Amino acid sequence: MNVTFWNKEVETMSRGGIEQLQVSRMQQRIADALKTPFYQHRLARAGISSPQQFRSLSDMQKLPFAAKDDLRQNYPTGLLAVAMEQVVRIHSSSGTTGIPTVIYLAQEDLNAWTDLLARSIVATGCTRKDVFQNMMSYGLFTGGLGLHYGAERVGMTVIPVGGGNTQRQIQLMKNFKTTVLHITPSYLLHIHSRLNEFKTRPQDLHLKKAFLGAEPYSENTRLKLEELYGIDAYNSYGLSEMNGPGVAFECVYKQDMHLWEDAYILEIIDPATGQPLPDGEKGEVVLTNLVRSAMPLFRYRTRDLAFVHPEPCPCGRTHRRLSRIQGRTDDMLIVNGVNVFPSQIEEVIMSIPEVGTNYMIHLARVGSLDKLTVKVEIYSKMFTGELNALDALKNRIRDRLRALITINPSIELHEPGALPVFEGKAKRVVDEREKL
Amino acid sequence: MKITQISVFLENRKGRLYEICSMLGKADINIRALTIAETEAFGVLRIVVDRPADAIELFRRNSVTANQTEVVAVEIPDQPGGLARVLGILADHDVNVEYMYGFVEKFSENALLVFRFDNPEYAHQVLRQNAIKVVGERDIQGL
Numbered sequence: 001m002n003v004t005f006w007n008k009e010v011e012t013m014s015r016g017g018i019e020q021l022q023v024s025r026m027q028q029r030i031a032d033a034l035k036t037p038f039y040q041h042r043l044a045r046a047g048i049s050s051p052q053q054f055r056s057l058s059d060m061q062k063l064p065f066a067a068k069d070d071l072r073q074n075y076p077t078g079l080l081a082v083a084m085e086q087v088v089r090i091h092s093s094s095g096t097t098g099i100p101t102v103i104y105l106a107q108e109d110l111n112a113w114t115d116l117l118a119r120s121i122v123a124t125g126c127t128r129k130d131v132f133q134n135m136m137s138y139g140l141f142t143g144g145l146g147l148h149y150g151a152e153r154v155g156m157t158v159i160p161v162g163g164g165n166t167q168r169q170i171q172l173m174k175n176f177k178t179t180v181l182h183i184t185p186s187y188l189l190h191i192h193s194r195l196n197e198f199k200t201r202p203q204d205l206h207l208k209k210a211f212l213g214a215e216p217y218s219e220n221t222r223l224k225l226e227e228l229y230g231i232d233a234y235n236s237y238g239l240s241e242m243n244g245p246g247v248a249f250e251c252v253y254k255q256d257m258h259l260w261e262d263a264y265i266l267e268i269i270d271p272a273t274g275q276p277l278p279d280g281e282k283g284e285v286v287l288t289n290l291v292r293s294a295m296p297l298f299r300y301r302t303r304d305l306a307f308v309h310p311e312p313c314p315c316g317r318t319h320r321r322l323s324r325i326q327g328r329t330d331d332m333l334i335v336n337g338v339n340v341f342p343s344q345i346e347e348v349i350m351s352i353p354e355v356g357t358n359y360m361i362h363l364a365r366v367g368s369l370d371k372l373t374v375k376v377e378i379y380s381k382m383f384t385g386e387l388n389a390l391d392a393l394k395n396r397i398r399d400r401l402r403a404l405i406t407i408n409p410s411i412e413l414h415e416p417g418a419l420p421v422f423e424g425k426a427k428r429v430v431d432e433r434e435k436l
Numbered sequence: 437m438k439i440t441q442i443s444v445f446l447e448n449r450k451g452r453l454y455e456i457c458s459m460l461g462k463a464d465i466n467i468r469a470l471t472i473a474e475t476e477a478f479g480v481l482r483i484v485v486d487r488p489a490d491a492i493e494l495f496r497r498n499s500v501t502a503n504q505t506e507v508v509a510v511e512i513p514d515q516p517g518g519l520a521r522v523l524g525i526l527a528d529h530d531v532n533v534e535y536m537y538g539f540v541e542k543f544s545e546n547a548l549l550v551f552r553f554d555n556p557e558y559a560h561q562v563l564r565q566n567a568i569k570v571v572g573e574r575d576i577q578g579l
Contacts, residue, residue, distance in 0.1 A: 378445060378501060385443025385503035387473045387480050394477070413478050414447045415501050 001252050003315045004127075006119040006154075010262050011317045018261050018318065019057055025290040026060075026265070027051035032081040033296035038074045060265060065274065065286065065299045071101040071241065080104055082294045092140045093240050093339075103142075103240055104294040110149070112291035113243045116260050117150020120249030123258065123317070124209055124234045126180055128155030131206075133178040135187060136214065137163045142244025143214055147182045150246065156180070163337075166191055170198050177206040184337040185217040185225060185233075189368035192228050202229045211236050213245060214337040216325060235324055241300050242287050248322045253314055256321040263291045266322070267299065268308055271329045279310040284329050285322070303329045331429065333363065335370045340405045342429055345374055348400045354382040354393050358419045365433040372409040374401065377416045437572040438506040438556055440488035445501035446472070446479040456481060459498060465491050468576055469509075469550050471537035482537070484509070484550055486577045506556055509539070509576065511546040511569040518547065522568055529562040531555070 005011050013021070030051040033039035046062050048054065071079070080087075082104075089105040105113065126132075132151040138144035144162060151158045159172055163184075169191060172178065181188065188210060195201065207229050212222065213236040222233045237257050238245035247264055248257035259266050265288040268277045277283040285302045305328065309321040333340045342361055349359050355376040362373040376397065378390070394411045401409050422428075446452050453472075460467060460483075469484040485491045488504065495502040512518045526533060532554045539548035548571060553559035563570055 380499075380501045383443075383445050383501045383503050385441075385480060385482070385505050387475065390445075390478065390480070391475060411477075412448075413445075415445055415452075415499075417499055418447055418449070 001314070002125065003252060004122055004125060006122040007115070011119065011123075011258075011319065013262070013318055015318060021262050022265055022290060023054065023056060025262075026057075026288070027054050028293070029288075029290060029296045029298070030054055032293050033298070035081045036079050036296065038070070038078040039296060039298075057265070060267065060288070060299065061276075063298045065301050066297055067301050068101065068241075068303075071297075072099040075099055076102050079295050079297065081296055082106055087294055090140075091142045091145075091240055091244065101241070103243065105243070105292065106294040109243075109292045109294055112263065113146065113246060114149040114153050116246040116263055116291075117146055118153040119260065120236065120246050121147075121150050121154050121156070121211075123249055123251040123315075124211070124232070125252045126151075126154060126156060126209065130154075130156045130179045130208070131159065131176050132156040132180045132182070133159040133161060133169070133172060133176075135161060135163055135169060135181060135183040142238070142240045143182075146238070146244040146246055147211065151180075163187065166194050167198060170195065170200055173205050173207070174200065179206055179208045181207065181210040183210055183212065184214045185212045185221050186215060186336060186368050186370065188212070188225050188229075188233075189221075192225075193368055205229070207231045209234065211249075213238070215334045219324070237322060237325065239287075239302055239304075241297060241302070242289050243292065247287065251313065251315040251317060255313065256309055256323050258313065258317050258319040259308075259322045261319045264289060266308065266320070268306070269301075271301075271305075279308045279320070282307040282323075282326055285325075303332065305329060333361075333429065333431070335363065335372050335405075335407055338405065338407050340372070340407070344405055345401060345409075348397065348404060349374070349376055352393075352397055352400070354379055355397070355413075356416055358421065359428060360419050361429045363429070363431040363433050370433060372407060373412060374409045375412040375414055375419060377414045377419055380416050437508070437560065437570045439484060439509050439550075439571070439573050439576055441505045441507040441550065441552070442483050442485065442488060442491055442495070443503050443505055444481040444483070444495065446474075446481050448476075448478055453481065456500065459494060459500070460485065460491060463490065463494050465494070467540065469537060469539040469548075471535075471550075473535070482550075484539070484576065488573075505552065508551045508553060508556055508559060508563070509571040510549050510551055510563060511544065511571060512549055514542070514545060514547040519549070525566045525568070526559065526562065529558075531559045531562055 042064055086106045087104045088107045089110055091103045092100045134148055136143035210233045212233050225233050234250040237248040248259040250257050267286040268283040269286050271284040285304045285306050287300050288298045305326045306323045331342055356379050358377050360375040364371045397411045466486045467483050471482050473480045512522055534552040536549055536551045
């Protein structure tokens with residue numbers, strides 16, 4: 001196997017070297033954090049008033065966890081550690097309750113992130129000769145821009161097409177002899193199902209690799225995609241709170257993802273107790289970003305469940321590998337690559353007076369795409385007897401949901417009392433999608 | 437002379453129409469006219485019954501989502517062109533028909549149709565002026 005490096009020194013650094021680097025970078029981040037309203041208070045409570053008080057990695061335990069709610073409650077600038085004029089990039093997500101979360105990057109942070117992406121891309125064996133078609137959406141979502149910058153840094157030919165428009169995607173792949181894709185597995189499956197329509201066979205394309213991400217899928221799906229297209233498909237991991245993609249990436253051996261430990265401190269904890277778990281045990285992924293000066297974030301609880309492989313990888317990289325994500329500790333759903341919380345759907349339903357408060361969320365897979373159906377009960381007193389009014393109501397619910405969660409649900413209206421009533425914890429989500 | 441139509445919300449579920457009709461049957465309420473408006477996901481059952489007040493109370497007790505609307509029952513000569521003539525008169529007077537459907541039984545030699553107009557008062561006046569017979573609530577009960 002041909003193993004190539006972007007930064008061999010860092011990628012193959014001794015464990016002791018990595019840990020030393022983590023401690024010194026952590027001290028820098030604590031210095032930044034002490035400038036933010038959020039951490040001034042929090043670190044004081046943890047007994048930390050200067051960076052020098054962080055002496056070894058065991059001091060991580062002294063730091064409080066951070067969660068998505070902290071980001072929301074301190075929106076927009078509670079975690080900002082630099083003057084706004086130092087910020088060169090903002091990424092934001094819609095958030096579950098209408099309050100968004102925001103991530104700030106200074107120029108050095110953007111450089112560091114881009115470097116991690118370049119490192120990730122090269123780890124899969126890509127070179128500047130590759131043509132990279134980025135089918136992830138651009139904009140406030142981190143997936144598109146993150147890989148875009150990384151691929152440019154490597155010197156690849158980048159086609160920043162974004163998601164959707166299958167005909168154009170296929171045409172671009174043919175015209176520019178695209179060799180590498182960044183794409184959700186469900187969209188890659190979808191494209192395959194439509195190749196015929198455009199008189200194209202997989203072997204007419206020049207594809208060699210695909211970076212998969214943004215939604216859960218099984219090893220079987222990866223193998224299927226590799227077979228369908230005759231390519232190597234690589235798993236990747238990232239989340240906007242940690243900048244986005246490039247937190248962990250598979251190397252050419254495709255045996256789980258190297259988590260770049262010079263840039264992130266990885267902990268796996270028991271989600272119930274918060275206690276650290278040993279390598280190999282499944283628990284919640286907790287991450288600290290070591291290379292972001294504009295917005296420090298320590299021990300962020302990702303809600304993702306995974307485990308760590310401590311054993312060395314044949315590629316020679318010393319950074320430990322993270323398993324594929326095994327599930328979530330919360331009820332977040334991923335629908336066609338978009339994160340959706342049931343509470344977002346609930347919020348919309350509660351704001352519409354014509355429907356009652358009981359609802360169900362149904363997920364199915366149609367072809368290779370997810371279908372989200374929201375079932376609501378109409379409120380008897382609001383029933384006018386007119387079909388048009390019901391249709392208009394249905395459209396209004398659909399439009400409001402689409403505005404909030406950016407995907408198009410189908411709406412079912414039911415009679416009052418028709419949906420199941422829950423005593424105790426409600427089970428409002430029925431997910432009938434076969435595992436991808 | 438308007439009559440009461442009851443609209444019932446029907447979700448798309450097997451046996452739901454049967455349940456509604458059976459509820460009326462057990463209460464000895466007779467359906468005089470009926471139509472269903474539907475989309476792929478749900479429907480609205482529209483009925484005229486002999487005892488509308490009782491039917492509404494029955495639906496209320498059984499948590500059936502229902503609403504009442506005023507409609508006009510019109511006698512139409514049961515012969516070719518009979519309906520066309522009435523619709524022609526309505527059109528000439530700019531009376532807008534939202535929807536219409538037929539009665540199950542005949543009231544006389546004439547066919548009996550239910551009309552929902554956007555402006556029932558004016559429609560009624562036009563029908564009367566053109567000597568088209570409109571049937572009242574009491575007539576329906578006696579069918």
